[in-house]
Amino acid sequence: MGRCVYTGIHEPEHPSADADGFRRDVLDLVRELGPTVVRYPGGNFVSSYRWEDGVGPVDERPVRLELAWRAIEPNTVGLDEFAGWAQRAGLEPMMAVNLGTRGIQEACDVLEYANHPSGTYWSDLRIANGAKEPHGIKLWCLGNELDGPWQVGRKTPDEYGRLAAETAKAMRLVDPSVELVAVGSSHSQMPTFGTWEDRVLEHTYEHVDYVSMHAYYEELVGDLGTFLATAVDMDAFIDAVISTSDAVGARLRQRKRLKVAFDEWNVWYQRRFVGAPNLDWQYARPLIEDRFNVADAVVVGSFLVTLLNHAERLTVACQAQLVNVIAPIMTEPGGRAWRQTIFHPFAQASRLARGQVLRVEAHGPTYATAAYGEVPLLHATATHDPATGEVVVLAVNRGTEEPLPLEVALHGFGPLVLAEHSVLADDDPYAVNTADDPDRVVPREGRDARVLDGRLEALLPPVSWNVLRLAPPPRS
Amino acid sequence: MGRCVYTGIHEPEHPSADADGFRRDVLDLVRELGPTVVRYPGGNFVSSYRWEDGVGPVDERPVRLELAWRAIEPNTVGLDEFAGWAQRAGLEPMMAVNLGTRGIQEACDVLEYANHPSGTYWSDLRIANGAKEPHGIKLWCLGNELDGPWQVGRKTPDEYGRLAAETAKAMRLVDPSVELVAVGSSHSQMPTFGTWEDRVLEHTYEHVDYVSMHAYYEELVGDLGTFLATAVDMDAFIDAVISTSDAVGARLRQRKRLKVAFDEWNVWYQRRFVGAPNLDWQYARPLIEDRFNVADAVVVGSFLVTLLNHAERLTVACQAQLVNVIAPIMTEPGGRAWRQTIFHPFAQASRLARGQVLRVEAHGPTYATAAYGEVPLLHATATHDPATGEVVVLAVNRGTEEPLPLEVALHGFGPLVLAEHSVLADDDPYAVNTADDPDRVVPREGRDARVLDGRLEALLPPVSWNVLRLAPPPRS
Amino acid sequence: MGRCVYTGIHEPEHPSADADGFRRDVLDLVRELGPTVVRYPGGNFVSSYRWEDGVGPVDERPVRLELAWRAIEPNTVGLDEFAGWAQRAGLEPMMAVNLGTRGIQEACDVLEYANHPSGTYWSDLRIANGAKEPHGIKLWCLGNELDGPWQVGRKTPDEYGRLAAETAKAMRLVDPSVELVAVGSSHSQMPTFGTWEDRVLEHTYEHVDYVSMHAYYEELVGDLGTFLATAVDMDAFIDAVISTSDAVGARLRQRKRLKVAFDEWNVWYQRRFVGAPNLDWQYARPLIEDRFNVADAVVVGSFLVTLLNHAERLTVACQAQLVNVIAPIMTEPGGRAWRQTIFHPFAQASRLARGQVLRVEAHGPTYATAAYGEVPLLHATATHDPATGEVVVLAVNRGTEEPLPLEVALHGFGPLVLAEHSVLADDDPYAVNTADDPDRVVPREGRDARVLDGRLEALLPPVSWNVLRLAPPPRS
Numbered sequence A, B, C: 001m002g003r004c005v006y007t008g009i010h011e012p013e014h015p016s017a018d019a020d021g022f023r024r025d026v027l028d029l030v031r032e033l034g035p036t037v038v039r040y041p042g043g044n045f046v047s048s049y050r051w052e053d054g055v056g057p058v059d060e061r062p063v064r065l066e067l068a069w070r071a072i073e074p075n076t077v078g079l080d081e082f083a084g085w086a087q088r089a090g091l092e093p094m095m096a097v098n099l100g101t102r103g104i105q106e107a108c109d110v111l112e113y114a115n116h117p118s119g120t121y122w123s124d125l126r127i128a129n130g131a132k133e134p135h136g137i138k139l140w141c142l143g144n145e146l147d148g149p150w151q152v153g154r155k156t157p158d159e160y161g162r163l164a165a166e167t168a169k170a171m172r173l174v175d176p177s178v179e180l181v182a183v184g185s186s187h188s189q190m191p192t193f194g195t196w197e198d199r200v201l202e203h204t205y206e207h208v209d210y211v212s213m214h215a216y217y218e219e220l221v222g223d224l225g226t227f228l229a230t231a232v233d234m235d236a237f238i239d240a241v242i243s244t245s246d247a248v249g250a251r252l253r254q255r256k257r258l259k260v261a262f263d264e265w266n267v268w269y270q271r272r273f274v275g276a277p278n279l280d281w282q283y284a285r286p287l288i289e290d291r292f293n294v295a296d297a298v299v300v301g302s303f304l305v306t307l308l309n310h311a312e313r314l315t316v317a318c319q320a321q322l323v324n325v326i327a328p329i330m331t332e333p334g335g336r337a338w339r340q341t342i343f344h345p346f347a348q349a350s351r352l353a354r355g356q357v358l359r360v361e362a363h364g365p366t367y368a369t370a371a372y373g374e375v376p377l378l379h380a381t382a383t384h385d386p387a388t389g390e391v392v393v394l395a396v397n398r399g400t401e402e403p404l405p406l407e408v409a410l411h412g413f414g415p416l417v418l419a420e421h422s423v424l425a426d427d428d429p430y431a432v433n434t435a436d437d438p439d440r441v442v443p444r445e446g447r448d449a450r451v452l453d454g455r456l457e458a459l460l461p462p463v464s465w466n467v468l469r470l471a472p473p474p475r476s
Helices: A024-033 A044-048 A079-089 A104-115 A121-128 A157-174 A195-207 A224-228 A231-251 A294-309 A343-352 B024-033 B044-048 B079-089 B104-115 B121-128 B157-174 B195-207 B224-228 B231-251 B294-309 B343-352 C024-033 C044-048 C079-089 C104-115 C121-128 C157-174 C195-207 C224-228 C231-251 C294-309 C343-352
Strands: A037-040 A064-066 A071-073 A092-096 A139-141 A179-182 A210-217 A259-267 A314-319 A329-331 A337-339 A356-358 A366-369 A373-376 A378-385 A390-397 A404-409 A417-424 A449-452 A455-460 A464-471 B037-040 B064-066 B071-073 B092-096 B139-141 B179-182 B210-217 B259-267 B314-319 B329-331 B337-339 B356-358 B366-369 B373-376 B378-385 B390-397 B404-409 B417-424 B449-452 B455-460 B464-471 C037-040 C064-066 C071-073 C092-096 C139-141 C179-182 C210-217 C259-267 C314-319 C329-331 C337-339 C356-358 C366-369 C373-376 C378-385 C390-397 C404-409 C417-424 C449-452 C455-460 C464-471
Touching (some): A024 A079, A024 A337, A037 A079, A037 A314, A079 A104, A104 A157, A104 C044, A157 A179, A195 A231, A259 A294, A294 A314, A294 A343, A294 A390, A343 A390, A417 A455, A455 A464, B024 B329, B024 B343, B079 B092, B104 B121, B104 B157, B139 B259, B157 B179, B224 B294, B224 B366, B231 B294, B294 B314, B294 B378, B294 B390, B294 B417, B343 B464, B390 B404, B390 B455, B417 B455, C024 C329, C024 C343, C037 C314, C079 C104, C104 C121, C139 C259, C195 C210, C224 C366, C294 C314, C294 C390, C294 C417, C343 C390, C378 C404, C390 C404, C417 C455, C455 C464
Parallel strands (some): A210 A259, B037 B092, B092 B139, B139 B179, B179 B210, B210 B259, C092 C139, C139 C179, C179 C210, C210 C259
Antiparallel strands (some): A064 A071, A378 A390, A404 A455, A417 A464, A449 A455, B329 B337, B404 B455, B449 B455, C366 C373, C378 C390
């Protein structure tokens, strides 16, 4: 959608384009950002997508009306191009099948095309199209947001549950190694939230591995305090999905427990969006290109804390999206590419948060929010990597006025010294990065932190995202 | 179906055929008849129709078994031919999509083909097929009579409501300017009548503009009196559909109100029809070619009175059908074309009933009917055209024995004189028109009418259809 | 599936192959076996089958992943090849349409292809493919085992009932002469058994001619006695299906009564089967090639007794399957073909059980079974052919220890003499036939039988299948 693919990751006319038309400058930024999974071919997009439009000779591919975002879709980039790009970017693709306008057969066909080695109609076609090796795509979403009235081919929970169950069964016959994701609620305020999961999982529980969640948040006018606390909602949402799923599993006498795929989440200023039905047909239209500010980056950091705290069950999470459309990476057609503010916490967490998650129980001051009542000012988690012995603390100060003292007891990890201390904050919480000033907001070296007597002490600036890496002292 | 298209409006071998194979003699009669909307590609026909069979080079189109009427369908005439003909005839096409055996995708495809300007697969195919300009078809029926057990792919109300809602949503994404018609009951005596509308509209209300109705009536043996009163049933049927629709709208807290598309209505001697399953496969078979008599024309006139009286909400009405099949226009293959009796009231109402409808409250004698109890002998309406100042009175005498005096007060329109007085009646109410005697039954000049002291007075013969046009006196 | 078709009936490289690649040695055995109906293209196979894959030039047919049995399906044999083979074998084909992943349209298409004489797209394609005459296939199954969780595109009873009803209606419009089979329960222990039939028939009753049943039985470890009595279950199953069907018919005020198509039945050692999802993709894999023993043959004989006893309503019964896969006929690729033990009772019943079935009420000793309580040792039926005057008695001794005396009163048939007496039994009830010893188990001439004073007396060995043909004495 929008300029995520076309003039985002793919732009053959761009000076940095590789032989396949993908922008090298963007690819470098993607590697730096460090996601492990990228979802394709989209969210709402997929519900009227015909995957075979995107394979074969590019000049024979049909130009389509893309219904979800009213775009002209030339199908220049399709399954094979994306899989190749993902491989070069070191990413695992997560594919979605169209359960809006299509069904079992087409889902099996695309899976055979993508993953079957050779010797059948679809796998031989893939080879003829230049992809000798199967793409080996493991993660498959059984449709997208089919609870949403905006979705092409929306389903009732029973309609979707039945279709997803039968599709999952058949896909597993094509390739038993796939991991399948049942569609959960599009956000926590959906009128069908909870009953949707219950009914859908009643039908699909034994056939799937994941249930999905989506969530977007934004600052409502004049309430930065509530906005900075939105991970409270995300946290409760995740817990509710896990509880509902486990309750269904218990009722069905199933011993397995589903994992959660939080496959769309981000800050998104939806109230600024005109709405898809009001758009004209256009190719690679700049669409929902929100400019993110410091507060947005801090909230994204807070989301990362919440996601890490649920890492035991929540094993797939995808920030939506990658480039241009509510994205960490921005591009100009034919021109520059740069990092939005939200790029930084994601890249840092991706690079540093390794090993096991240590649940941090925050004790400390709270503040009053309009939406969530009293909320702790501190939102933090930590990871411990047994391989390196490092401990990484990720911490948000939700307060808008005062620095917040942080104290972490570091018992049981052996001696540690402060190896890295990074702070993302600004005097202006609404500061943004632009093409002309791409590093206006970046993490900077922190100064107010030290390790003393097995305790980490730091002072977190207001509206800040903080990363403190503690490492064993260098051998002398 | 039958000879409506082939040897009806289209017959390349006919002496009057134009370059596209359409009969000019029939086209002239259609223009004279004066409908504004023609529905295509059919009623029951559409529920197993593949629209793409009818586009592209004619000699490459597949010959199909047409399941609804067991015809051999050569697909010589398809969407582009029909749209071109409708344009030449000055008609607005009303398209139906197949929701019997097909779904969302195919409905979006045909809409893109018909209405999208260019630059996409289907629109470029239309252009390649010779139709550079989009057809701009505004009115689209979401299937046909899917409540009927005879329908291919019949649906329950919930099945249909869900499919129609999702199809409507997607079609509006393709072209937001379309007006969409949800299928209502096939006739007022359907066992699901009422509950069908209620359930279907519960699902589709917010996505559609119209709810449809169909009705056919015939004289049962020996009961001409009841037959002449059948507009009583049609009237109650329309009121019931409007009430049901408004009740659903109120329940759903929707402010918009749906319009009614009475898209199939006529006299049809169904009891004389052998039934589609008993037919052999045949091309352009003479089928249901009812010969209409004087009483049929008077009843059709009475239907027109009822339709005009509901014009505020009932904005689309289609007499079924146009040519040969229970139709106002008859043809001989290779030969003559002529007007049936029912042609005349339709043509007159189409030509003269302009402007606003004046609801005429009839006071006067009644007669007893077997089916509807006491019914007024007079059935009348009137229109007033502010542009010309003319008032047109349309009046039926349902009595079979005596002339009926008519008195209309003409207050508030300024001075008016009788400009035209036409009567369709006959000593034999069963007289018909034939190819050899095509003008046996035509409207003739009336004599028993006058305007006196602001009152119109006339004497309506038994079993008669009367048109009285009153115009401002010519300027001296 | 497995080697039923490929290297079973079809093997172009085999020395005995005819011009179309079918094995003559197998065809001879099929003729000797004597079935009248063969079901195609399969059971579970059909639920993801695309029939058009199997028509047209063989080298252009797509190779498919066959999902039900995880086979590589080259589509070398398709509809036209099978119909030709069935004609040469003197068999009536029973076709199944795919209601797993497909719907109304494709069912109508294949029916038009198979049965419409000419002049339409699909019928002309059949002619172009070399089959000038329509195949005239009368029996059509509306899908297969759609109550089974293992089925691709499984349906709830209401989902299936609705789809089957609409498909049946449309198929009858294509060809009113077809006989249609609604899917019943996959076996008598299905959790939905009974309610499935009730709901499905509520939707389909007026549109179908048959309701189907499937059943497989096997000997559980160490309980030969129960195994030999399993026709008790089959008998009760048939009665239950007929009762349920008749109850629905009565409720719907339908005068017609449905027939039963027992279109899959056999002995099948399912507990030895690894399960389809655990198989690797393979072409013509040896699959479920159970070797049948003497007891299996006796049980199959007992099934034949049960089927004959229900012949009034149960007019189609198909042993599953014909070759290699739990089959009476075995083959080696490129090599020998031979008769399994179960071949013999089927072939004998097929050859001899002609005319009317005489219900035989057994009076005699019983034995205790774990599963069915007290069961008569004798299981027998008889037929009378008015044309020849012959009476044929088919009798099983379920006892494992003692010979069982049989006495049948032959009143009312005129004088009869013993014309043929055949016994299938063995000292080892687990003896089997192999390629090297193909006649280890065959019916042998019986000695302990005679007709005396209008009574047939015989002594049936333990675990035996017995055929006694009584004919009028030769004219002197």
